[in-house]
Amino acid sequence: MSKSSTPKSSTSKPSRIKLFIPLFVFALLALVFLQLEKRMISGDYDPSMLPSALIGKPLPAFSLTTLDNADLAIDAIDLNNKAALINVWATWCVSCRVEHAYLNTLAENGITIFGLNYKDDRQKANQWLARLGNPYQLNLFDVDGKLGLNMGVYGAPETYVLDANGIVRYRHVGVVDNKVWQSKILPLGLNWQ
């Protein structure tokens, strides 16, 4: 008699093990997803965060006015041989408001922050700075988002870290807070003062 025609005797043992295959697969997948979930909760992994194509490169060329002077276009920012943050923000951006207090704290501690006011209204932006404090050395006024597009900005707030030579070393998407500063930006070991 062949194996398959006598299911009760010879095939009963291997097929019983086979019954557990879906359970094994489930357990394995559950483990994988649990690990991912853990990393997402701890902030190590965010599937919506894109790696920046600008890392290792200088800022793209631009010619923009600043928030406080609509008549004068500038095409470079002076880093003074120090590392700096470029913070992309707008008054319509809710998370930017959350972030603003921490940017003020960083500025008080001597960190150089430039602003890129992204697709915003000049008057509203100036009112915002007057009311909430101004942590920025200067603010580029990118009303049509052209520089933002060239930098690969896909939503505010975003913060680019420039080293003293003007090379982009890191890009953070979302709110910069003390945790991000301590765990992502400080370890870059840049010269901030």
Add this chain to the structure above:
Amino acid sequence: MMLRAYFIAAVLLLSLTGLTSAAYSSGLVNSDSANELKVFSDPEMRQRYYGLIAELRCPKCQNQNLADSDAPIATDLRNELYLLINDNYSDTDILEFMESRYGEFVLYSPPVNSVTAVLWIIPAGLVLLGFAIVAFIVLRNQESDETNNV
């Protein structure tokens, strides 16, 4: 017995290839929702525009192309794409323009390299696995058919 094996084989293969091709084609579906009116002087330009907004991925969205997305950045990129096409940029130039700003993420058909290899290997691997399972089932049933017929 044999017939059933071939039926299972067909279903397995169809579902495997169907899954992967559905994933690809879903990125190629054109929906006109919320897309602003674009006027082209040349029908070929229009065709390229619609082809590229289907092929380029919205950076803000996890799985939407520029054609489907209502995100502000998708609108900006569609406008930029329109300008580039009218400036006589080639398709290769345009894809390069987008990739140099938003990375390989924006390409729904990314080049094969160490980072994207897994994207290309998994579908091929699944098809091979399907063939292997089918071969296994067919061979086993052939064997039992023969022994049963004796």
